[in-house]
Amino acid sequence: QRAEALKAGVGGKERALIEALAKRYGADPTASRPPLDRAWAEAMGNLAKAYPDDANILVFYADALMNLQPWDYWEADGLTPKGQGGEIVASLERALEIDPKHPAAAHLYIHAVEASADPSRAEAVADRLRGSMPAAGHLVHMPAHIYARVGRHADSIAVNRDAIKADEAFLAQSGEAASALYRFGYYPHNVHYLMVSAQMAGVRDDVIGSAEKLATITSDEVSQKLAWVQAIKAAPFSAHAQFSDPDTILALPSPGDRFPFVKGYWYYARGVALAFKGDLEAASSEAEAIEQLIDKADMSSLEEQYLPAKDVLGIAKFVVEARIAQARRDYVGAERHLNEAIRLQDGISYMEPSYWYYPVRQTLGAVLLQQGRAEEAIAAFEKALQESPRNGWALWGLLNAQTAGNRDTTDTKAAFARAWLGEERLLSLGRL
Numbered sequence: 001q002r003a004e005a006l007k008a009g010v011g012g013k014e015r016a017l018i019e020a021l022a023k024r025y026g027a028d029p030t031a032s033r034p035p036l037d038r039a040w041a042e043a044m045g046n047l048a049k050a051y052p053d054d055a056n057i058l059v060f061y062a063d064a065l066m067n068l069q070p071w072d073y074w075e076a077d078g079l080t081p082k083g084q085g086g087e088i089v090a091s092l093e094r095a096l097e098i099d100p101k102h103p104a105a106a107h108l109y110i111h112a113v114e115a116s117a118d119p120s121r122a123e124a125v126a127d128r129l130r131g132s133m134p135a136a137g138h139l140v141h142m143p144a145h146i147y148a149r150v151g152r153h154a155d156s157i158a159v160n161r162d163a164i165k166a167d168e169a170f171l172a173q174s175g176e177a178a179s180a181l182y183r184f185g186y187y188p189h190n191v192h193y194l195m196v197s198a199q200m201a202g203v204r205d206d207v208i209g210s211a212e213k214l215a216t217i218t219s220d221e222v223s224q225k226l227a228w229v230q231a232i233k234a235a236p237f238s239a240h241a242q243f244s245d246p247d248t249i250l251a252l253p254s255p256g257d258r259f260p261f262v263k264g265y266w267y268y269a270r271g272v273a274l275a276f277k278g279d280l281e282a283a284s285s286e287a288e289a290i291e292q293l294i295d296k297a298d299m300s301s302l303e304e305q306y307l308p309a310k311d312v313l314g315i316a317k318f319v320v321e322a323r324i325a326q327a328r329r330d331y332v333g334a335e336r337h338l339n340e341a342i343r344l345q346d347g348i349s350y351m352e353p354s355y356w357y358y359p360v361r362q363t364l365g366a367v368l369l370q371q372g373r374a375e376e377a378i379a380a381f382e383k384a385l386q387e388s389p390r391n392g393w394a395l396w397g398l399l400n401a402q403t404a405g406n407r408d409t410t411d412t413k414a415a416f417a418r419a420w421l422g423e424e425r426l427l428s429l430g431r432l
Contacts, residue, residue: 001027013054016047024064040064048091058095059104062088066108071115071306071350078117088112096125103133110145115350119149130159137167141190144197145352151390153201154421160194161206184219185229191217192232195239196353200391202422207243211236223259227305230261231355237265238357243426246273260297264290264313271320275327276430283324290317308348312355315341322363326430331371338364359384362394365401366432374405392420396427 003018010018020043024036041064048061065084066073073085081089089112095105106129113122126143133139141163147156167187171178195210214236223229233255240249249269255262271286290313299309318341325334341360348355365380381398385391395416402409420427 013047013051016050017057020044020047037064037067041068052094053098055095055098055102055105058091058098059102059108062091062095062108062112063104065091066112073112074116074350078115085112101128101132103129103136103139107139107142110142114145114149114352119146122146123150130155131162134162135166135170137163137170137190138186140166141193144193148193148197148200148352149389151200151388151419153197153390153392153419156197157194157201157203157206160190160197163190164194180219180222181226184217184222185226188214188217188229188232192235193353195235196357199239199242199357200388200393200419202392202420202426204243204422204426207239211239220258223262227302227307227309228351230259230302231307231351233259234262234265235353235357237262237269241269241272242357242431244273246277249273260293261299261302261307261309261313264293264309264316267293268313268316268320271316272323275320275323278327280324280327283320283327287317287320287324290320306349308355311344311348314344315356315360318344319360319363322367326367326370331367334367335364335371338367359387359391359394361387362391362397362432365394365397366429369397369401369404370429372404374401377401378405378407390415390419392416392422393427393432395419396424397429397432400429 004022007015007018020040023043024040026036041061044057044061044064047057051057065088069083069085073082073088074080075082089109092105092109092112095102096109099105106125109125110122110129113119123146126146129139130143131140141160144156144159144163147153147159164187167182167190171183171187191210191213195207195214198204198206198210214232218229218233223233237252240252250273252266252269255266257263267286267289271283271290274280274283274286294310294313294317302309318337322334322337322341325331325337338360342364345356345360361380361384365377365384368374368377368380378398378401381394381401384394385398388394395412399409399412399416401407402412
């Protein structure tokens with residue numbers, strides 16, 4: 001309102017921006033948001049046509065369009081833009097032509113293409129953004145959204161370590177002035193991202209260190225409001241399931257009943273641990289506990305915020321049941337459970353980090369290999385690597401399947417050596 005009162009004293013472009021912004025923020029603070037967002041996007045579209053060489057205006061226009069369809073820019077094939085997805089990408093690419101180092105254009109472009117079938121198109125943008133604003137933790141972290149998608153896990157680990165340092169310095173300096181969303185949402189997101197990148201590369205110290213840190217830096221109040229923060233809160237249990245010994249997992253305290261989704265992950269970790277220990281009846285009880293949550297717990301608030309909680313817990317249940325079957329050497333039964341988990345995983349929308357922490361097809365590959373079905377195992381591992389490029393676990397499985405199938409392993413051996421940064425003793429078919 002103040003800007004509108006003064007707009008007569010500024011130039012045409014600035015006046016047009018003030019008038020456009022007034023469409024986004026109407027006089028009535030209780031007005032419905034979607035019509036205001038659409039009016040703002042339309043106004044910025046007109047400005048983008050009038051000023052096609054202004055990178056800032058192009059970025060504002062792309063941002064306005066992105067908010068009309070958040071996190072939903074591509075059809076299922078990852079090739080066809082959805083809605084205004086094509087216009088979003090074109091506007092940001094034009095902005096980056098004008099100013100290749102524009103941080104906001106880089107930030108939004110990464111988000112615009114990360115879920116596409118070709119996230120590598122943003123690698124150069126991510127590389128330019130990397131280190132360009134070292135005190136802005138979220139922007140330090142942003143290249144990881146591309147690095148993880150193309151399998152540059154070591155780079156993702158590095159930028160997230162730097163982002164965490166920047167966040168901790170900012171939060172220490174800001175104290176109570178820092179927003180709860182940043183302190184309990186964006187900062188934990190960077191720790192979560194470090195953890196999942198380290199999981200793919202086998203860096204146990206980063207995995208467990210991040211899991212332990214996440215247990216202390218998430219907030220129940222923010223988790224109650226934001227579904228994606230509950231996903232972060234649950235994630236340490238998957239890290240322990242993959243990297244901790246069974247006794248350590250079984251000693252983890254219950255997260256309580258306030259967040260059924262988080263408790264489902266606790267049951268999952270316990271089920272995996274008990275299966276590894278050979279206590280199969282107790283492991284079955286953990287799988288049944290997950291099923292009870294799926295059937296009876298109210299997770300509608302998560303589903304309304306696009307977190308497919310019951311499908312994710314369904315994956316957890318089927319994987320525990322598969323681990324039990326593996327322990328019994330019932331590989332046909334394990335395969336059946338894993339195919340059910342894969343069916344659910346294939347139906348889950350894109351999110352980064354993924355709502356389920358690894359491609360279940362890598363476990364299927366292990367079970368097929370345990371049955372001596374090397375060629376089918378190779379196909380499963382290759383599909384897992386399409387879903388999760390340069391994933392060290394799947395590469396190790398592929399290497400073993402190719403060896404069993406008398407295939408040439410030269411390229412896979414080299415790829416595994418580059419991808420796996422941890423100790424090989426962590427790897428076995430029973431843990432894939």
